[in-house]
Amino acid sequence: MDAKAVIACRVAQEMQDGFVVNLGIGTPTLVPNYVSPEVHVTLQSENGFLGMGPLNGETNANIVNAGGQPCGLQPGAAIFDSALSFALIRGGHVDLTVLGGLEVDQDGNLANWMVPGKMVPGMGGAMDLVTGARRVIVAMEHCTRNGGAKILERCTLPLTACHCVDLIVTEMAVFRRDENGLVLEEVAPGVTEQDVRRCTAASYRVAPTLREMNLERIGARAIL
Amino acid sequence: MDAKAVIACRVAQEMQDGFVVNLGIGTPTLVPNYVSPEVHVTLQSENGFLGMGPLNGETNANIVNAGGQPCGLQPGAAIFDSALSFALIRGGHVDLTVLGGLEVDQDGNLANWMVPGKMVPGMGGAMDLVTGARRVIVAMEHCTRNGGAKILERCTLPLTACHCVDLIVTEMAVFRRDENGLVLEEVAPGVTEQDVRRCTAASYRVAPTLREMNLERIGARAIL
Amino acid sequence: MKRIGWADVGPLFRDGMSVMFGGFLGTGTPAGIVQAMCDADLHQLTLIGNDSGLPVPGVSPLIAERRVSRLIASHIGTNPATGKQMMAGELDVELSPQGTLIERIRCGGSGLGGFLTPTGVGTVVEEGKTRMTVGGRDYLLELPLRADIAIIKAKRADRLGNLVYDRAARNFNPLVAMAADVVLVEADEIVETGEIDPDLVMTPGVLVDYVVLARSN
Amino acid sequence: MKRIGWADVGPLFRDGMSVMFGGFLGTGTPAGIVQAMCDADLHQLTLIGNDSGLPVPGVSPLIAERRVSRLIASHIGTNPATGKQMMAGELDVELSPQGTLIERIRCGGSGLGGFLTPTGVGTVVEEGKTRMTVGGRDYLLELPLRADIAIIKAKRADRLGNLVYDRAARNFNPLVAMAADVVLVEADEIVETGEIDPDLVMTPGVLVDYVVLARSN
Numbered sequence: 001m002d003a004k005a006v007i008a009c010r011v012a013q014e015m016q017d018g019f020v021v022n023l024g025i026g027t028p029t030l031v032p033n034y035v036s037p038e039v040h041v042t043l044q045s046e047n048g049f050l051g052m053g054p055l056n057g058e059t060n061a062n063i064v065n066a067g068g069q070p071c072g073l074q075p076g077a078a079i080f081d082s083a084l085s086f087a088l089i090r091g092g093h094v095d096l097t098v099l100g101g102l103e104v105d106q107d108g109n110l111a112n113w114m115v116p117g118k119m120v121p122g123m124g125g126a127m128d129l130v131t132g133a134r135r136v137i138v139a140m141e142h143c144t145r146n147g148g149a150k151i152l153e154r155c156t157l158p159l160t161a162c163h164c165v166d167l168i169v170t171e172m173a174v175f176r177r178d179e180n181g182l183v184l185e186e187v188a189p190g191v192t193e194q195d196v197r198r199c200t201a202a203s204y205r206v207a208p209t210l211r212e213m214n215l216e217r218i219g220a221r222a223i224l
Numbered sequence: 225m226d227a228k229a230v231i232a233c234r235v236a237q238e239m240q241d242g243f244v245v246n247l248g249i250g251t252p253t254l255v256p257n258y259v260s261p262e263v264h265v266t267l268q269s270e271n272g273f274l275g276m277g278p279l280n281g282e283t284n285a286n287i288v289n290a291g292g293q294p295c296g297l298q299p300g301a302a303i304f305d306s307a308l309s310f311a312l313i314r315g316g317h318v319d320l321t322v323l324g325g326l327e328v329d330q331d332g333n334l335a336n337w338m339v340p341g342k343m344v345p346g347m348g349g350a351m352d353l354v355t356g357a358r359r360v361i362v363a364m365e366h367c368t369r370n371g372g373a374k375i376l377e378r379c380t381l382p383l384t385a386c387h388c389v390d391l392i393v394t395e396m397a398v399f400r401r402d403e404n405g406l407v408l409e410e411v412a413p414g415v416t417e418q419d420v421r422r423c424t425a426a427s428y429r430v431a432p433t434l435r436e437m438n439l440e441r442i443g444a445r446a447i448l
Numbered sequence: 449m450k451r452i453g454w455a456d457v458g459p460l461f462r463d464g465m466s467v468m469f470g471g472f473l474g475t476g477t478p479a480g481i482v483q484a485m486c487d488a489d490l491h492q493l494t495l496i497g498n499d500s501g502l503p504v505p506g507v508s509p510l511i512a513e514r515r516v517s518r519l520i521a522s523h524i525g526t527n528p529a530t531g532k533q534m535m536a537g538e539l540d541v542e543l544s545p546q547g548t549l550i551e552r553i554r555c556g557g558s559g560l561g562g563f564l565t566p567t568g569v570g571t572v573v574e575e576g577k578t579r580m581t582v583g584g585r586d587y588l589l590e591l592p593l594r595a596d597i598a599i600i601k602a603k604r605a606d607r608l609g610n611l612v613y614d615r616a617a618r619n620f621n622p623l624v625a626m627a628a629d630v631v632l633v634e635a636d637e638i639v640e641t642g643e644i645d646p647d648l649v650m651t652p653g654v655l656v657d658y659v660v661l662a663r664s665n
Numbered sequence: 666m667k668r669i670g671w672a673d674v675g676p677l678f679r680d681g682m683s684v685m686f687g688g689f690l691g692t693g694t695p696a697g698i699v700q701a702m703c704d705a706d707l708h709q710l711t712l713i714g715n716d717s718g719l720p721v722p723g724v725s726p727l728i729a730e731r732r733v734s735r736l737i738a739s740h741i742g743t744n745p746a747t748g749k750q751m752m753a754g755e756l757d758v759e760l761s762p763q764g765t766l767i768e769r770i771r772c773g774g775s776g777l778g779g780f781l782t783p784t785g786v787g788t789v790v791e792e793g794k795t796r797m798t799v800g801g802r803d804y805l806l807e808l809p810l811r812a813d814i815a816i817i818k819a820k821r822a823d824r825l826g827n828l829v830y831d832r833a834a835r836n837f838n839p840l841v842a843m844a845a846d847v848v849l850v851e852a853d854e855i856v857e858t859g860e861i862d863p864d865l866v867m868t869p870g871v872l873v874d875y876v877v878l879a880r881s882n
């Protein structure tokens with residue numbers, strides 16, 4: 001089972017009808033593929049519009065997403081300048097943002113924008129998004145390529161923001177953060193609580209209602 | 225000779241081609257009548273547009289000046305919200321503002337928005353205008369109705385802003401303010417330096433080039 | 449966005465609410481909503497907006513009927529009833545310079561904690577505020593404003609709530625639309641989604657909760 | 666506004682100038698002006714804008730030709746040359762969160778002395794900045810940005826310099842147009858005064874000093 005698909009499929013279940021959502025580049029952009037057709041969300045693109053949609057027909061050089069890639073506009077889209085775009089983001093007018101992560105720690109701190117000496121791309125809009133959006137989901141693979149933990153007691157990389165993460169979705173597990181720290185709420189099919197423990201370097205509680213992730217829509221999508 | 229006409233006619237000579245100008249209510253609104261036809265200024269209205277013009281033809285309930293009165297739009301006018309309007313004003317994008325005054329003092333302080341216990345209309349946009357416009361002209365009658373001085377050593381009424389006035393134009397005189405204080409530069413036809421001295425309670429210097437106000441265009445207008 | 453009828457407007461309000469309104473001397477203020485608020489017999493309202501109305505009525509009916517206990521505005525001079533109630537101690541008025549007021553509203557809607565403005569330095573506006581020197585110039589720290597509900601006048605709304613304003617009736621409206629928990633719009637026209645070009649939307653529909661069609665329609 | 670030809674563009678610039686540009690990953694950046702700047706053999710420029718270009722070139726030719734000694738941006742990851750020059754100590758890069766960067770530019774154009782944002786609190790962005798607590802929440806005081814010249818890409822300009830932008834090419838352009846001493850616009854089309862409805866003007870012409878017609882026209 002493709003890790004990215006599992007993550008996107010599970011994140012899609014967090015979408016609620018009417019939500020304004022900003023999706024970071026990478027895995028988060030796969031999320032719309034798995035959203036139930038009854039749930040209508042409006043996608044915000046931080047380069048300046050609401051109502052981002054898939055490319056439909058010809059590309060327009062001036063209709064690009066925040067990764068600079070051609071995209072489409074939904075009927076009823078609205079375009080604006082960057083100051084208004086970030087006024088919307090910081091002002092709590094975005095219900096949910098989904099971003100990738102390099103590290104998340106048990107206090108909900110997130111590091112996802114630089115690796116000193118190696119990768120300094122800049123934070124772009126990430127710091128504003130995780131600070132301003134009403135809800136922040138980190139969607140990332142559970143471990144590094146070398147098998148190291150990314151969910152830590154304390155982030156080692158420069159932070160994107162403090163205490164900002166509400167939900168962590170990986171291909172192994174779902175952690176919710178409450179005022180006391182992280183709570184393991186779901187494990188992927190075939191993954192045990194012990195598997196998660198082995199791959200996670202943070203303290204966390206296990207929810208009494210611990211359950212298996214619902215990945216039905218992965219199948220639904222495979223059929224399409 | 226009508227005091228308001230003298231003031232407006234003299235202020236009109238301060239307009240330069242290409243200037244963006246905001247005119248306060250009252251006497252300042254008469255200024256455009258006296259501006260030379262070779263000098264094109266763009267009038268800003270702080271309720272949200274550039275390119276204010278005289279009423280031409282029918283009134284539109286949504287095209288009103290900052291006094292709430294119907295006005296017109298020049299070709300090439302631009303309309304915007306109040307945040308941009310005051311960004312323009314505070315940001316130095318307005319070359320000149322002309323406002324009335326209750327008191328001006330020798331340090332260039334202006335009081336023109338309230339008389340405690342009597343008149344508390346609110347400052348509206350006046351404080352922003354005199355703080356942000358590149359040049360501030362106070363256009364007012366030289367004395368109060370009771371003959372009291374309005375150009376003072378120190379303002380007694382609550383201030384609109386400190387050190388903001390660049391030029392004072394009355395029906396008797398023109399004072400320029402430099403870093404050392406007020407300088408009497410012009411007197412109206414038939415007014416002597418002594419007349420001005422008697423009606424002015426501020427210290428000021430007399431310019432070695434003291435001259436008579438040029439009011440030719442009052443005549444020109446009378447002919448029209 | 450939910451399209452509602454006039455009967456649904458009054459119940460959106462409660463006594464003691466803070467209400468932010470668009471409009472400049474009444475132009476751009478939603479007259480039908482103001483009337484519905486009067487009809488709903490509301491009391492102890494806080495109003496936040498540029499002025500208290502007139503020559504176009506604006507919010508002046510709410511002042512006249514003494515529904516307002518607190519007003520934050522830049523100008524009250526065109527509506528003598530406001531000054532009279534203020535002098536009599538019946539109405540608490542906070543005056544804010546117009547540029548500062550609209551920027552405080554923008555701040556409240558933009559997730560900012562305040563801003564530094566040179567306007568008001570050395571005047572009574574400075575009282576109770578922090579003065580800061582940055583780059584050799586003095587500024588006042590002004591704080592954000594938000595409200596429980598915003599009332600907006602638009603020329604046109606689509607079914608998603610995207611708004612277009614007409615001429616100088618725009619003024620405070622687009623900013624007020626960002627700074628309240630609930631946003632209620634009176635529109636002269638409601639069109640199908642897609643009829644407003646995305647480049648020409650002045651307030652994105654995601655900011656709008658309710659739209660009511662203006663009565664003259 | 667003065668309409669100029671391409672030969673007049675280069676002479677508007679000088680070595681060491683600060684140049685603010687519109688555009689997001691190159692979309693909305695005036696490519697012709699960037700080319701004219703390369704041709705003018707300028708050096709030691711400071712660039713201020715969202716990013717250093719690519720996939721659309723944007724300002725990347727200026728980086729590639731090493732005309733830039735300082736860059737203030739939110740993102741440089743799409744243009745590897747920027748990181749390489751930065752690591753080699755040839756290019757000084759100040760990274761600012763995107764929302765903070767655009768607000769600093771707005772501040773610079775609006776006569777404000779700074780603003781309080783929650784973005785960056787507790788991160789390296791906080792270094793050297795004042796942290797303030799307002800209403801129980803922590804904020805950073807961020808300061809205004811201005812430049813000697815702004816370069817803008819517009820879809821349409823009229824003869825007074827009123828501008829309209831196309832789709833997502835708007836981005837930083839309207840803000841950059843307010844925050845520089847000289848504003849230079851590359852427009853795809855120049856129309857007669859009055860052909861742009863006043864309600865649809867996105868940047869008022871009084872902000873614009875020079876307009877040059879884009880070469881593809």
